[in-house]
Amino acid sequence: MAIIHCPGCNQRISSVAKACPHCDLPLGEMSDEDVRKLELRRWRKRVHRASNLTYMAMAAIIIGILWWWMSSPVAWQLPPPVVTIILVIFGGAGYVGGRVWLFWLRMRRNRPG
Ligand SMILES: [Zn+2]
Known part of the structure; x- marks a missing residue:
């Protein structure tokens, strides 16, 4: 066992x-074939989730920068607003996390089939 x-x-x-x-x-x-299919489906779902995370992270960064640009009378005034800092930090962390996750999922030993 x-x-x-x-x-x-x-x-x-x-x-x-x-x-x-x-x-x-x-x-x-x-059957082994059924199990393989299930594993592949679950893996694809995780890849999908990881790439969604990178897209959402990128969107957060873009929104943060747009916010900075629109919220000040002179564009790109320093220091950037808190909203921008938060969105860029979380977006950056989410993007890096999503990329690492995707890389990990695509490693041969983590890929089914
Ligand atoms: Zn189970």
Whole structure:
């Protein structure tokens, strides 16, 4: 008996379990092909989520900079408004995080199939 990751919910389960105790996935009835498909779908969903994060982060940075430009009578006046600083810091962190996440997901050992 070994511990494996459920292809449906990624929780640790016994390799001899007939169904996942966490998400009720009927492992006993699933072929290797079904499991592979499920893993691929779950991986694609995570890639999608990671790229959405980078887009949202980029949008936050752009909004922050636009805010800076529009909120002062003279464009790009220093210091930038707090809103801009917050959006750029969170946007930058989110962007870097999303890129690292994407890179991690695309590494061969994390890619199903
Ligand atoms: Zn499960």
